[in-house]
Amino acid sequence: MAEVDVRLERVTKDFGETIAVDDLSLDIAVGEFFSMLGPSGCGKTTTLRIIGGFEEPTRGTIYLRGRDVTDQPPHRRDVNTVFQSYALFPHLNVFENVAFGLRRRKVPHDEIDARVRNALKLVDLEGFDKRKPGQMSGGQQQRVALARALVNEPQVLLLDEPLGALDLKLRKQMQLELKRIQQEVGITFIYVTHDQEEAMTMSDRLAVMRNGRIEQIGPPEEVYENPQTQFVAAFLGASNLIEGELKEQRNGTSSVRLQGGDVVQMPSDRAPFQTGVDVLVGVRPEKITIAPENGPEPAAGSNSVTGLLRMSTYIGVSHQYKVEGPGGHEMTVWVQNLGTDPAPTPGERVRLSWQREHTFAVLPQEGLSLEEEEE
Numbered sequence: 001m002a003e004v005d006v007r008l009e010r011v012t013k014d015f016g017e018t019i020a021v022d023d024l025s026l027d028i029a030v031g032e033f034f035s036m037l038g039p040s041g042c043g044k045t046t047t048l049r050i051i052g053g054f055e056e057p058t059r060g061t062i063y064l065r066g067r068d069v070t071d072q073p074p075h076r077r078d079v080n081t082v083f084q085s086y087a088l089f090p091h092l093n094v095f096e097n098v099a100f101g102l103r104r105r106k107v108p109h110d111e112i113d114a115r116v117r118n119a120l121k122l123v124d125l126e127g128f129d130k131r132k133p134g135q136m137s138g139g140q141q142q143r144v145a146l147a148r149a150l151v152n153e154p155q156v157l158l159l160d161e162p163l164g165a166l167d168l169k170l171r172k173q174m175q176l177e178l179k180r181i182q183q184e185v186g187i188t189f190i191y192v193t194h195d196q197e198e199a200m201t202m203s204d205r206l207a208v209m210r211n212g213r214i215e216q217i218g219p220p221e222e223v224y225e226n227p228q229t230q231f232v233a234a235f236l237g238a239s240n241l242i243e244g245e246l247k248e249q250r251n252g253t254s255s256v257r258l259q260g261g262d263v264v265q266m267p268s269d270r271a272p273f274q275t276g277v278d279v280l281v282g283v284r285p286e287k288i289t290i291a292p293e294n295g296p297e298p299a300a301g302s303n304s305v306t307g308l309l310r311m312s313t314y315i316g317v318s319h320q321y322k323v324e325g326p327g328g329h330e331m332t333v334w335v336q337n338l339g340t341d342p343a344p345t346p347g348e349r350v351r352l353s354w355q356r357e358h359t360f361a362v363l364p365q366e367g368l369s370l371e372e373e374e375e
């Protein structure tokens with residue numbers, strides 16, 4: 001890894017009985033776009049506040065570029081924060097909002113002027129300097145908040161669900177903007193969100209958090225394609241988990257007998273468990289093809305199960321199918337809308353097939369259900 005920018009070493013934060021952050025260790029590289037992703041209450045904000053110096057850890061150490069800053073107040077850390085609530089000064093215009101911190105630090109006028117204009121250019125708000133926050137949209141106000149943080153040229157920028165208040169379309173647009181800005185300035189971004197798509201779109205690496213701990217950390221593709229736990233499989237997109245038993249491992253291939261009797265296979269490194277254990281077999285919805293049950297046999301080397309098509313939803317670019325699969329488990333299938341094959345209709349018996357390489361297994365985790373958890 002490149003030079004470490006932010007290091008958390010065995011950080012714990014208790015609030016009375018609540019363990020908000022639980023013995024968490026983490027390295028974030030210089031210039032990395034790093035996201036902490038997880039459901040509400042898993043400790044994302046607390047971790048961010050500990051990095052920013054707004055919260056003192058109960059135990060553990062925080063390093064910035066190798067310097068122990070655990071006992072340093074926020075202003076002694078080269079870190080800025082952008083929150084979901086923009087907290088702009090309503091009576092000041094855009095320029096003065098962005099210039100505020102620099103003026104307080106008695107930065108020379110010329111320099112303030114240059115730096116503020118540069119920051120506004122970066123967030124695509126040139127020409128807006130005289131506007132008041134009340135005369136701008138939510139997205140524009142969030143850009144001002146971002147410019148206000150970037151103008152300080154911090155080493156690390158912390159962002160706590162900064163797009164949470166925006167509507168979906170604007171949020172998607174801002175995700176790309178944030179990524180572009182981060183690449184342009186090269187500052188380390190630590191981004192907190194409960195929105196998996198957001199984290200996947202922007203991050204170089206992400207950490208999926210649960211109960212104050214990191215469940216899995218890695219590049220988005222790796223975490224998505226190769227989830228290591230049931231929680232991660234279910235939190236990052238629909239996962240289609242089916243109960244089964246690991247039956248055999250031979251020549252690098254593992255076989256699992258699913259509830260209902262079907263046997264599926266996968267590379268053994270995607271099911272790194274002992275034979276005989278109960279596992280959950282997963283496959284991502286976009287990896288599956290759907291065909292009539294009595295159609296042609298699936299290609300050799302692929303897995304296949306049969307089920308009853310319950311629901312078909314047209315979503316423009318794709319169709320989403322809900323199928324009652326092995327053991328009565330609901331499976332989700334996404335099929336790109338090429339407009340060639342006729343869409344199967346609910347009530348039909350169907351065959352779902354996918355490649356072995358796209359199959360993974362995880363161990364069942366206590367306290368998690370197999371039903372989709374809706375946000």
Ligand SMILES: Nc1ncnc2c1ncn2[C@@H]1O[C@H](COP(=O)(O)OP(=O)(O)O)[C@@H](O)[C@H]1O
Pocket residue numbers: 015018019020038039040041042043044045046047
């Ligand atoms: N100041 C506080 N006092 C007491 N409990 C807190 C405080 N801040 C956070 N918590 C608790 O710590 C846990 C983690 O909270 P938080 O870090 O805000 O989670 P997230 O940002 O992932 O939603 C939650 O159970 C929350 O209720």
Ligand SMILES: [Mg+2]
Pocket residue numbers: 044045046
């Ligand atoms: Mg939070």
